[in-house]
Amino acid sequence: MRNLVLFFTKNYFTFLFLFLESVAFFLLIQNNNYQRASFINSSNAISGTVYETYSNITDYFNLTYSNEQLAKENAELRNLLKNSYTNYLVTPQMIKDSALKQQYSYIVAKVVNNSINRKNNYLTLNRGSEQGIKKDMAVICGQGVVGIVKEVTANFCSVMSVLHSKITVPSFIKKYGETGLLNWGDDNDYRFGTIKSIPSHLKLIKGDTILTSSYSSIFPAGIMVGTIEQVEQITGNTFNNLKIRLSTDFGKLSYVYIVNNLLKEEQENLEKATQND
Amino acid sequence: MIRLVSGNFFRFIFLILFQVLILNNIELGGYLNPFLYVLFLLMLPFEMADWIVLLLGFLLGLALDMFMDTLGMHTTACVFMAFMRKNILRIMSPREGYEGGKSPNFRDMGIAWFFIYASLLVLLHHLVLFFAESFRLSDFFPTLLKIFLSSVFTLISIFITQLLFVTPKER
Numbered sequence: 530m531r532n533l534v535l536f537f538t539k540n541y542f543t544f545l546f547l548f549l550e551s552v553a554f555f556l557l558i559q560n561n562n563y564q565r566a567s568f569i570n571s572s573n574a575i576s577g578t579v580y581e582t583y584s585n586i587t588d589y590f591n592l593t594y595s596n597e598q599l600a601k602e603n604a605e606l607r608n609l610l611k612n613s614y615t616n617y618l619v620t621p622q623m624i625k626d627s628a629l630k631q632q633y634s635y636i637v638a639k640v641v642n643n644s645i646n647r648k649n650n651y652l653t654l655n656r657g658s659e660q661g662i663k664k665d666m667a668v669i670c671g672q673g674v675v676g677i678v679k680e681v682t683a684n685f686c687s688v689m690s691v692l693h694s695k696i697t698v699p700s701f702i703k704k705y706g707e708t709g710l711l712n713w714g715d716d717n718d719y720r721f722g723t724i725k726s727i728p729s730h731l732k733l734i735k736g737d738t739i740l741t742s743s744y745s746s747i748f749p750a751g752i753m754v755g756t757i758e759q760v761e762q763i764t765g766n767t768f769n770n771l772k773i774r775l776s777t778d779f780g781k782l783s784y785v786y787i788v789n790n791l792l793k794e795e796q797e798n799l800e801k802a803t804q805n806d
Numbered sequence: 807m808i809r810l811v812s813g814n815f816f817r818f819i820f821l822i823l824f825q826v827l828i829l830n831n832i833e834l835g836g837y838l839n840p841f842l843y844v845l846f847l848l849m850l851p852f853e854m855a856d857w858i859v860l861l862l863g864f865l866l867g868l869a870l871d872m873f874m875d876t877l878g879m880h881t882t883a884c885v886f887m888a889f890m891r892k893n894i895l896r897i898m899s900p901r902e903g904y905e906g907g908k909s910p911n912f913r914d915m916g917i918a919w920f921f922i923y924a925s926l927l928v929l930l931h932h933l934v935l936f937f938a939e940s941f942r943l944s945d946f947f948p949t950l951l952k953i954f955l956s957s958v959f960t961l962i963s964i965f966i967t968q969l970l971f972v973t974p975k976e977r
Contacts, residue, residue: 546889549864557878651875
């Protein structure tokens, strides 16, 4: 017994190292399996507040760019207004139909932290459960898709960005309607994503538009994803891979919209019910 | 004693904030970051007890992980680095041992000594960090390249900081 105690006190340094390293390794594995543990991440009170203060200061530097973006978006929204006005004149019976139901509501949020240079990137936004944010809501901006809400605290939420190895965005090619799953791909460049297995008989050229498809219960359909940058042909295969230039400039995000799909639960319950058969 | 504790405490806070607020926003060639915060572990005084160094390494890594949403990655790397620090210090010790009251930096130990000491530990830290990040061996060589390049940037940033903040020896 005495020898055992002696052995431990003599080698306490190695044992402490092994202990701490296993704790760290446990956290690492845990994190890899479940994306993240619930408490120690950038949306908790300490780091959330630090990032928000910092972003309040640096926002001034991006003011010109943000204004430009907002002005652009205002113009786009104005166009939409005009469109709906003409629609109203052409097909009044559509409007008389009182069955139009709002499916999506949008909440504006400020990006208080953002990363683009890691294998798995996250954003932190200054909205949380007190503002009605829930897990798995979509996040978009004026330029295109941004990500999916993963963790929510009272006043912050952290968002798995499109620049994450585990995210997929159901999308389709506007020209043909062919659907595919967009993910970030392997080259870790924040400007590009990949869509795999697109049939090679489709004549695709650089610049063709990719939009989100209606197959997702998270993203609204028809949101801009990006444009085709390159069609990567694989010899001896009837499928091509597409390199997509993402329309969202992840390096300069400042204001984004969190999308609440009001009918999501209904859709998912229905799908769950048929799955059980 | 109080000066020692408060000095290291402020260095801890300052390096973490500098790392997450400024350095993490620098993108060199798309995905390279200098990880200057390891300087905290490098500069702990010689006579500090080993177990405190290990615990501080754990705390430092955990704090970084908290800010960067990479739970476990920096913690694993920092604890490993704190462990290797003891061994490397033992190997590199001068014949008469380390003098009391000295710290591993430019002024006390000289540039050549500090360079070898810092590069070994930074390399070990980045080795663990980037393999913990990629978590597979399939892209072994790209990861090695990333480790090497990031280590170079980290070392450059460490040397610039040393030149700025460590005052030269008085003669």
